[in-house]
Amino acid sequence: MTQKKLARRVGKIVPFYVMDLLTRAKELESSGRSVIHMEVGEPDFITAPPIIEAGKRALDAGHTGYTPATGIPELRKVIAQHYQDNFDITVDPRRVIVTPGSSGALQLIIGVLVDPGQEVLMTDPGYPCNKNFVEVFSGVPVPLHVGPDTGYQLSAELIERNWGANTCAVLVASPSNPTGTLLPRAEMERIYEVVNSKGGILIVDEIYQELVYGGDKFTALDIGDDIFVINSFSKYFGMTGWRLGWLVAPESYVENIDCLAQNIFLSCSAPAQYAALQAFSPQCIEIMEERRQAFRERRDFLLPALTEIGFDIAVKPEGAFYLYADCSRLTGDSFKFCYDLLEAEGVAITPGKDFGSNKPEQHIRFAYTTSIEKMEEAVNRLKRFIG
Numbered sequence: 001m002t003q004k005k006l007a008r009r010v011g012k013i014v015p016f017y018v019m020d021l022l023t024r025a026k027e028l029e030s031s032g033r034s035v036i037h038m039e040v041g042e043p044d045f046i047t048a049p050p051i052i053e054a055g056k057r058a059l060d061a062g063h064t065g066y067t068p069a070t071g072i073p074e075l076r077k078v079i080a081q082h083y084q085d086n087f088d089i090t091v092d093p094r095r096v097i098v099t100p101g102s103s104g105a106l107q108l109i110i111g112v113l114v115d116p117g118q119e120v121l122m123t124d125p126g127y128p129c130n131k132n133f134v135e136v137f138s139g140v141p142v143p144l145h146v147g148p149d150t151g152y153q154l155s156a157e158l159i160e161r162n163w164g165a166n167t168c169a170v171l172v173a174s175p176s177n178p179t180g181t182l183l184p185r186a187e188m189e190r191i192y193e194v195v196n197s198k199g200g201i202l203i204v205d206e207i208y209q210e211l212v213y214g215g216d217k218f219t220a221l222d223i224g225d226d227i228f229v230i231n232s233f234s235k236y237f238g239m240t241g242w243r244l245g246w247l248v249a250p251e252s253y254v255e256n257i258d259c260l261a262q263n264i265f266l267s268c269s270a271p272a273q274y275a276a277l278q279a280f281s282p283q284c285i286e287i288m289e290e291r292r293q294a295f296r297e298r299r300d301f302l303l304p305a306l307t308e309i310g311f312d313i314a315v316k317p318e319g320a321f322y323l324y325a326d327c328s329r330l331t332g333d334s335f336k337f338c339y340d341l342l343e344a345e346g347v348a349i350t351p352g353k354d355f356g357s358n359k360p361e362q363h364i365r366f367a368y369t370t371s372i373e374k375m376e377e378a379v380n381r382l383k384r385f386i387g
């Protein structure tokens with residue numbers, strides 16, 4: 001049956017191309033083929049046992065109802081304490097708002113900040129949903145092409161140059177998806193100054209903040225208390241499927257965000273929130289730190305292995321679990337390369353097309369969310385494929 005009506009904004013929202021690739025990978029697997037998955041941005045470790053146990057206890061204790069829209073007070077307090085313990089920053093727990101993943105946080109922030117037609121500056125390549133969140137609220141995403149010269153990050157100079165009459169905010173992520181690169185503190189400070197001088201708002205996505213292997217670890221909360229900061233239990237804490245994240249908002253926005261959260265989400269999952277209370281316990285942090293170490297070892301294996309077979313990685317990624325490789329020495333069409341590789345050798349990787357329109361045909365994202373043994377096998381298969 002034809003659709004009677006479809007909002008125009010839906011037409012602007014493109015699906016993840018990698019999902020088709022994933023479907024094909026699953027088909028190949030169900031026909032008995034071996035597939036090595038390096039396409040998905042989610043840890044291969046399951047949630048740490050103490051968190052799972054806490055989740056089960058929460059269910060047994062009857063924590064199955066709605067919670068306050070901003071999250072259970074205990075969790076907001078624990079998150080605020082995390083900033084005190086790890087960054088020596090005092091954050092009022094009232095400024096911490098628990099959200100359904102950092103995806104929920106992004107929606108709330110864009111929802112309270114962006115009027116129809118207003119622009120948000122962001123990177124290209126970048127996390128694909130960012131522009132769609134802006135579209136959903138009838139704003140205008142402005143992806144700015146970035147490359148190795150700025151570590152695939154925005155710079156104060158780029159922001160200054162691209163600020164227009166309708167620009168209202170800038171969204172950066174450090175470490176970034178898909179490049180794993182960091183924004184150095186000094187540049188973040190310069191960006192903050194430029195954005196402030198324009199009367200705009202800085203939004204910093206710190207979802208991979210705890211997955212940093214080198215460089216200066218800091219939170220943007222230390223730079224200004226009028227910055228919106230986003231984080232999540234998905235990646236470092238290995239809780240993607242629990243759908244839990246948070247944001248730290250400037251004090252004066254808390255009420256508006258609470259109101260929007262009440263209306264859009266009503267509340268986050270109650271058992272997930274009680275489970276997450278365990279996430280910062282010393283026992284859990286020990287597990288997460290072992291995993292962080294494992295990710296670092298994987299990066300240290302994969303980066304030289306890919307370079308050796310003809311990929312170029314211009315900036316060493318110091319965080320997250322991605323390598324964004326230039327494949328132009330091997331192919332002029334990364335999309336076809338990824339599909340042909342999957343069919344021929346059963347290795348699933350993500351073509352640049354998913355991350356924007358900045359030379360996507362020259363780039364491929366490798367997620368090192370699988371074991372070194374499997375990655376060794378993937379590299380052998382890649383070698384055979386390349387010939």
Ligand SMILES: Cc1ncc(COP(=O)(O)O)c(C=O)c1O
Pocket residue numbers: 041100101102103104127173176177205207231232233234240244245
């Ligand atoms: C940069 C970035 N921000 C936000 C998200 C959303 O994650 P979640 O909603 O699971 O917290 C992701 C997921 O891959 C991401 O890479």
